[in-house]
Amino acid sequence: MTSLSENPAYNLKVVVNETGIKPDTLRAWERRYGLPNPNRTSGGHRLYSDKDIAVIKWLMARQDEGLSISRAVKLWHTLEADGESPLQVPEYQQMSPPSRETAVAASSKIDDMRAAWINACLNFDEPSAERILTQAFALYQPEMVLTQLLQKALSTIGELWFKDKITVQQEHFASALAMRRLNTLLAASPAPTRQGRVLIGCPPHEDHTFAPLTLTIMLRYRGWEMIYLGANVPQSRFASTVESIKPDLVIMTAQQLFTAAKLFEVAKNVAAENHVMLAFGGRIFNTVPRLRQRIPGYFLGETMDAATQTVDRLLTFGMSAPTIKQVPDFYTRALMAFRENQAVIEARAWHLLKVEGISYEHYTNANLHLSRDIYAALTFGDIEFLSAEIAWAEKLLLNYSMPVQTLRNYLHAYHQAAQEHLDGPAELVVDWLADVSSNPALVAESAS
Numbered sequence: 001m002t003s004l005s006e007n008p009a010y011n012l013k014v015v016v017n018e019t020g021i022k023p024d025t026l027r028a029w030e031r032r033y034g035l036p037n038p039n040r041t042s043g044g045h046r047l048y049s050d051k052d053i054a055v056i057k058w059l060m061a062r063q064d065e066g067l068s069i070s071r072a073v074k075l076w077h078t079l080e081a082d083g084e085s086p087l088q089v090p091e092y093q094q095m096s097p098p099s100r101e102t103a104v105a106a107s108s109k110i111d112d113m114r115a116a117w118i119n120a121c122l123n124f125d126e127p128s129a130e131r132i133l134t135q136a137f138a139l140y141q142p143e144m145v146l147t148q149l150l151q152k153a154l155s156t157i158g159e160l161w162f163k164d165k166i167t168v169q170q171e172h173f174a175s176a177l178a179m180r181r182l183n184t185l186l187a188a189s190p191a192p193t194r195q196g197r198v199l200i201g202c203p204p205h206e207d208h209t210f211a212p213l214t215l216t217i218m219l220r221y222r223g224w225e226m227i228y229l230g231a232n233v234p235q236s237r238f239a240s241t242v243e244s245i246k247p248d249l250v251i252m253t254a255q256q257l258f259t260a261a262k263l264f265e266v267a268k269n270v271a272a273e274n275h276v277m278l279a280f281g282g283r284i285f286n287t288v289p290r291l292r293q294r295i296p297g298y299f300l301g302e303t304m305d306a307a308t309q310t311v312d313r314l315l316t317f318g319m320s321a322p323t324i325k326q327v328p329d330f331y332t333r334a335l336m337a338f339r340e341n342q343a344v345i346e347a348r349a350w351h352l353l354k355v356e357g358i359s360y361e362h363y364t365n366a367n368l369h370l371s372r373d374i375y376a377a378l379t380f381g382d383i384e385f386l387s388a389e390i391a392w393a394e395k396l397l398l399n400y401s402m403p404v405q406t407l408r409n410y411l412h413a414y415h416q417a418a419q420e421h422l423d424g425p426a427e428l429v430v431d432w433l434a435d436v437s438s439n440p441a442l443v444a445e446s447a448s
């Protein structure tokens with residue numbers, strides 16, 4: 001590489017046009033990291049050299065490779081400390097220039113940046129979405145970007161999908177971009193500085209990992225040692241894993257009623273065998289607050305900020321043991337009866353429905369959600385938990401192209417089959433099915 005001029009000759013507008021960087025982002029880099037380090041006129045205006053522009057492009061190229069700006073700056077200083085000129089190291093000379101058509105947020109306000117990122121995702125515009133996130137992380141602390149941009153954006157996108165206003169492909173595209181950025185942040189997070197080890201993951205069948213991964217990153221930045229297990233952690237040998245790791249706190253998150261029931265089972269085992277603190281959270285515990293009283297652990301709170309504060313208190317000061325409502329024996333016997341007869345109920349319902357021409361795919365999708373939620377409500381000892389989740393499950397099925405009338409027919413057939421095969425304590429399931437199958441307004445409301 002030929003020597004680059006260090007003569008300060010270009011104003012900020014020229015640099016922005018040459019590199020595609022947002023002015024606020026560039027100022028933040030200079031203020032936080034001292035790179036680049038432009039000269040100033042007597043009036044205080046920045047003047048950049050050819051070398052300064054090359055530095056900016058080099059840092060942007062490292063970001064395109066997945067590094068955070070702080071890691072890119074650290075790499076620059078490491079190379080210089082080793083006697084290397086970063087701009088002349090061969091493996092770092094391939095710097096793809098930013099596309100002139102790549103968008104950045106029109107405003108540096110976090111709300112505007114969130115709206116711009118959502119728009120980029122819905123248009124499958126990956127370069128713009130990535131550039132907006134890079135801009136956001138340059139201007140704001142990671143916690144702010146995680147909670148106010150990514151978390152809120154994904155919630156908005158999920159709500160749009162739930163209302164059938166966008167496709168599942170758009171939702172998956174946005175989630176994949178967000179998770180990729182989170183994994184990069186996790187890899188770049190600092191080493192622990194406080195005494196406290198936390199084991200965090202999702203219970204069996206729970207695949208939504210944005211919340212636990214975000215919480216992991218935020219707690220690492222607070223200095224705690226985090227061991228992240230990810231999605232769908234099997235229940236088998238979990239207690240022995242806890243025993244070998246010896247965490248001070250176990251955290252599990254669940255978004256659905258069914259996975260909350262699995263979390264409940266894991267929590268009981270951890271409490272009985274390991275005697276370690278357990279904390280929990282997730283969508284279902286926000287929408288059905290009474291569920292919190294069933295879990296032998298500490299509720300994290302309804303927001304990420306509340307969750308980090310709860311963890312800080314638990315690990316620093318401890319908290320008084322939560323009051324837990326025990327599951328009545330009546331429900332335990334109802335659950336056993338339902339599980340013993342579940343297969344024959346589903347077979348009977350299929351026999352009733354196939355003559356009406358329902359597709360087997362629709363039938364199996366409906367069975368999966370209804371049977372899981374019945375199991376969960378009985379596990380928790382309150383059949384009314386089903387009513388809190390049924391509208392969400394019905395809307396999910398409608399988004400899988402299951403017609404409203406087909407859904408109504410399915411509920412009637414399932415009720416008839418359950419009535420034929422369930423008695424004793426399990427009759428409460430039959431009564432609940434009678435109410436929901438005879439209430440077309442509930443299904444119609446879910447479809448609207």
